Amino acid sequence: MSTNNTVAVLGxxxxxxxxxxxxxxFAEQAQIAAAGALKDAGMTPGDVDAIVFSLAPTYFMGVAxxxxxxxxxxxxxxxxxxxxxxxxxxxxxxxxxxxxLIRSGMYRSVLVVGxxxxxxxxxxxxxxxxxxxxFYERDIPLSTNTSVGLWATSYLERYGYTEVDLxxxxxxxxRNATKNPHAHLKGMISIEDVMASRMISTPLKLFDICPRSxxxxxxxxxxxxxxxxxxxxxxFINGVASRSTTYxxxxxxxxxSDADLTDFVIAAEAATVCFKQAGITDPLAQIQVTEFYxxxxxxxxxxxxxxxxxxxGIALRLEKEGYWDVEGGAVAVNPSGGTLCTNPIAVTGLVRxxxxxxxxxxxxxxxxxxxVRNAVSSAVGGIAQFYNCIVFGDQPYGH
Amino acid sequence: MSERxxxxxxxxxxxxxxxxxxxxxxxxxxxxxGLKQGKILATSCSKSGLTYLPPRAxxxxxxxxxxxxVEAAFEGVIEASTIIVRGFQGKRNPPVAIAYVKLDGxxxxxxxxxxxxxxxxxxxAQKKIAPGTRVKVxxxxxxxxxxxxxxxxxxx
Numbered sequence: 226m227s228t229n230n231t232v233a234v235l236g237x238x239x240x241x242x243x244x245x246x247x248x249x250x251f252a253e254q255a256q257i258a259a260a261g262a263l264k265d266a267g268m269t270p271g272d273v274d275a276i277v278f279s280l281a282p283t284y285f286m287g288v289a290x291x292x293x294x295x296x297x298x299x300x301x302x303x304x305x306x307x308x309x310x311x312x313x314x315x316x317x318x319x320x321x322x323x324x325x326l327i328r329s330g331m332y333r334s335v336l337v338v339g340x341x342x343x344x345x346x347x348x349x350x351x352x353x354x355x356x357x358x359x360f361y362e363r364d365i366p367l368s369t370n371t372s373v374g375l376w377a378t379s380y381l382e383r384y385g386y387t388e389v390d391l392x393x394x395x396x397x398x399x400r401n402a403t404k405n406p407h408a409h410l411k412g413m414i415s416i417e418d419v420m421a422s423r424m425i426s427t428p429l430k431l432f433d434i435c436p437r438s439x440x441x442x443x444x445x446x447x448x449x450x451x452x453x454x455x456x457x458x459x460x461f462i463n464g465v466a467s468r469s470t471t472y473x474x475x476x477x478x479x480x481x482s483d484a485d486l487t488d489f490v491i492a493a494e495a496a497t498v499c500f501k502q503a504g505i506t507d508p509l510a511q512i513q514v515t516e517f518y519x520x521x522x523x524x525x526x527x528x529x530x531x532x533x534x535x536x537x538g539i540a541l542r543l544e545k546e547g548y549w550d551v552e553g554g555a556v557a558v559n560p561s562g563g564t565l566c567t568n569p570i571a572v573t574g575l576v577r578x579x580x581x582x583x584x585x586x587x588x589x590x591x592x593x594x595x596x597v598r599n600a601v602s603s604a605v606g607g608i609a610q611f612y613n614c615i616v617f618g619d620q621p622y623g624h
Numbered sequence: 625m626s627e628r629x630x631x632x633x634x635x636x637x638x639x640x641x642x643x644x645x646x647x648x649x650x651x652x653x654x655x656x657x658g659l660k661q662g663k664i665l666a667t668s669c670s671k672s673g674l675t676y677l678p679p680r681a682x683x684x685x686x687x688x689x690x691x692x693x694v695e696a697a698f699e700g701v702i703e704a705s706t707i708i709v710r711g712f713q714g715k716r717n718p719p720v721a722i723a724y725v726k727l728d729g730x731x732x733x734x735x736x737x738x739x740x741x742x743x744x745x746x747x748x749a750q751k752k753i754a755p756g757t758r759v760k761v762x763x764x765x766x767x768x769x770x771x772x773x774x775x776x777x778x779x780x
Binding site: 247248287350351354358359360361362364365366367368370371374375376377378379382383423424425426427428471473474475476478479481482483486487 | 634707714718735746750771772
């Protein structure tokens with residue numbers, strides 16, 4: 226293969242995530258991540274050709290289009306910079322945009338950076354209700370929680386599972402997060418704890434749902450020349466794909482639908498393309514770590530099934546048997562604890578990518594899974610309207 | 625309200641109030657007028673044969689303008705449902721049930737409240753509105769041209 230097509234992760238950084246960060250402003254958070262990633266890669270701002278800013282809705286933090294606020298802080302003045310926004314999929318889309326900029330030959334290196342402070346407003350559910358159509362949907366109590374409630378009800382009904390089956394996903398995620406110094410929620414919890422947590426929108430209870438997190442993250446991506454200069458063991462971005470689908474969730478439910486919501490068709494379609502690029506023909510045999518975007522318990526089994534780690538409808542049965550455990554499982558599913566434990570929306574997809582890339586680089590610290598050759602990350606935005614997945618490998622794979 | 629707590633690590637509070645004047649457009653306007661008359665109007669495309677609720681100006685499958693209007697039946701089937709227990713202000717007080725329903729003869733599902741449902745036991749109530757359940761449309765006593773002019777009730 227031509228090394229001109231090779232795109233590599235050279236350095237990463239993420240802060241600790243928590244509900245509030247009263248010690249920094251938004252722009253200062255972004256700066257911490259940008260400086261951290263540069264230091265991790267051994268690079269200076271002069272080594273960065275362009276910047277992709279990972280920024281989802283700014284209603285949460287209350288400063289419109291805060292990418293502008295951050296330009297100086299992230300050493301962006303004088304450089305080309307663009308903002309990417311696909312809702313919760315933003316961070317994954319930002320990595321894809323940076324990948325494309327390097328692969329095109331336009332730039333040698335791109336800094337992907339962003340920050341989030343979801344809890345800056347106490348009115349988050351009102352903000353999330355604003356993403357719905359004002360004429361037909363906003364008068365009913367739709368939000369991400371309640372939409373995924375609709376989705377989860379259908380999934381459990383279709384495959385004959387119960388809330389207890391979903392609860393095991395949360396138990397594993399919180400346990401995994403105990404090894405993640407950046408995670409927001411972590412600790413040993415039981416199925417009973419999940420079942421006893423307060424009901425939000427049937428079948429989803431509080432512990433089935435991610436927290437609102439503040440923090441920041443950054444990733445430096447470069448071509449092969451930059452990799453040779455700055456990183457002895459980079460993670461290679463071997464596959465990247467995205468899909469979007471209709472705004473109308475009611476268009477994704479009926480017999481004449483193009484893309485069934487319950488079975489998350491866009492995830493399967495994106496993964497097929499991504500895996501083909503990366504030479505993944507048998508995900509369970511070739512991929513050792515997943516870092517799925519899973520702000521709700523139901524989204525973990527859905528992605529395991531749709532990405533081909535198991536057949537449709539059996540991921541929760543395999544969850545019970547420990548198939549997705551870090552130790553002793555068939556694949557380590559979200560060793561970071563995933564989005565269930567930490568959700569800084571604007572950078573969550575970026576954090577998933579960082580947590581997957583660092584596993585391949587052998588730099589995941591206390592979360593490190595031994596012998597990782599390939600890892601997959603994903604990001605989901607809107608009401609499952611945007612899907613992005615990325616395969617990182619320890620060797621470049623040409624496509 | 626504006627509060628200032630300015631020591632290091634402090635917080636400044638502001639309340640932002642914004643007004644928006646949303647243009648309905650031709651299609652949504654006709655739909656809302658229909659609601660006032662007690663009708664649920666869908667658009668249809670003769671080329672694809674598909675019928676849309678909420679109504680669309682354009683058929684996204686045939687890439688042609690929707691060229692017809694049809695009245696949706698007042699019966700249909702639940703495709704997805706949930707009972708919202710917490711987390712909302714400014715709408716109806718929880719708990720409330722909502723569902724996406726494919727009305728007979730329509731190709732897409734539309735969301736609304738499910739009324740006349742006993743929500744005292746969530747498990748029982750959720751089973752009563754499980755996907756596949758038949759429901760009827762029920763218009764309220766006052767119709768003002770908004771989606772909540774009607775709701776769904778279980779058919780039996």
